[in-house]
Amino acid sequence: MRAAGRASHSRLRSVKSGILRAASGVASDTLERALMTRERKIYWVKTATILCLIPVLVYAFGSGPPPRRTGAPGDRTCLDSGCHVGTSIPDSGAIALSSSIGDLSYTPGGARQRWTVRITDAQARRFGFQLTTRLASNETSGQAGDLNPADTATQVICENDQPKPAAGCPSSAPVQFVEHFQFPRTDGTFTFDWTPPATNVGDVRVYVAANGSVAGVGNSRIHLRNFTIRPATSVPPSPAIRAEQSVLQAFDDRARISPGTYVQVFGSNFAQNGANGRLWEGRDFNGNSAPTNLDGWGVTFNDIPGFVYFVRGGVSGAPDQINVQVPNIATTGNVNVVVTGPGGLRSNAATLPAAAVSPALLAPAGFR
Template structure:
């Protein structure tokens, strides 16, 4: 008897010694394999509640918010949020895993905690070990990974619902359909595994999607000449790929991601975004006129001279940052083909009729209007994003330093240079063709405070 009594006491002592460890283990996270994956340990109902028949029957739920919907991009992390809700619970827990649907014993990606309420663990196929993990990748000997609550994550005393956030990175290649398994325990907080604990489960099926193409800038150039050189308020062209989310553009068929601005875009002033496409120059929003997947035209904001960073943002993210040098002057003529856009007094174009129907060369001694951008400060000043008529009314905003212009190497007389009253950043420059200019196509060059326009632009003289 004495031996039996001692044996019974020893067994009782062993059991009592184990209870605190078991309680602590449950509070700090469940054992591996309790998410409901087939052929694993089951769910939280293995210890809590009234068994499997009571799962999802107590008026609560467990859900997972998926930022990409029911899809994943191979290798691209997404932040998942688990919500556990229950009308009576006062303490909470969960466990989630991701498996390849074609073989649920194959892990699908890894988890990383983003706060102290969750933790990752790795285990083997026998579920006999639970190794803490913070890297998001399990060793080959313990290939199965779970994310679950921590002790602080149980949030004793919280009622109604709780959330758990963490990052999941899918496999780096298309793994086919992936199933997320999640189980949650909405407990009554009495530290007992009894019927007052309510267990909820859910599964989500995810399909691989193509990675969204990020915008990429290849060049930032003068919007008139497509050469280097920008300034505050000048027109700027950004070249690249995936600059909008449109696949391609058809000429003459405006559509989202392939269009110029319209009157409806000016509800809140000159638009700094078209179809969720925006441009930052020197940390300031540019004014967006035209967008396409390969080219964007903007008016630069009021930036200081010096190096500035340029980025494009659309629905797929923000592009690489390209650094360009902004100057006080960046003169350039708008062009049609190789010819500077210039107009006679009747508004017709200056160019050979053989190149542009209806156009004609300029006569020596004739005063014509050249059209360009980047000719420097004006007086009175005009802020970017406004026309001069909006900024200063009927007065003209003259170039503070009128450009010196040569045609075929001969200096032309600059009659005047000012911003067009009804257009953003567009200079109109009245010049008289010098009598010494040679007939035919001649190079035309503007010099503004030592900055010159490209030398390969032509002007036609009769």
């Protein structure tokens, strides 16, 4: 009886050992061969135990994967690390990333953005994910910005596999990962927050790994995709023509406009080129045709470009200025004068009456 008890205890230990090997990722056919060698008398014990184990396998890492499973440089995926078994789908269109600001960009030191990851896979029943943000200049270990959960469906961990403290991840484990928390979702949508870096660090690379779990044990579809978040282009302020004495005849400083005469346009946010400004040069001409802009700065008269002779801006205590020859415009009615700048910049319009001629004599102030 004692010998029989020892034999029974030995069998149960063998069953336990086989189950632990299954939970550790031993291939199912190996497990099956091992189980087939057991005596028939413990068949029902094995069956019940394995059936209890199946939900554990199905919901493996239901509370979120370990760190560095995004497929980014220096990371693995849940397939090659043994978290899941299934198919890898690189550069997958099933993953979409959107931002509350409308486009994938950031302003250094700017406000926190609300990001949403959406996973679309008609074959999958449940979804999980992990995302990381890296410096394009150091995609292995350069953390870019700060990740935070927006609800209880996500969590943020550090690369040391610990929850991110309020003060941020430690310097010894700086890379952050946002991922699903508790159980995977059935709708494939996850929302969380990202705060941009305080300074312009260049491009930011976002790596996302998404698990679409298909019915059956060990049958996952691992989608991989990455995105680039670029610094927002610095948009200069629009040029503005001043309200008083905005457009003056160049020779007598009166508000008159006629075809062929020279006028001065005054305002702010014109070309910031300093006290000497910029005169037209031979290189600005196209044959006998005078330039209609200097370094991108010009003036239109009822949408007809004038011929720009001089541009100056950025002088402390002085208005910005453009000297321009009026093109061949109508000599009756009003004329809308607009300053144009690089990249499609446009000022407000200054409106003046047109005249057929506006004679003036260019002379030193003492002779006027």
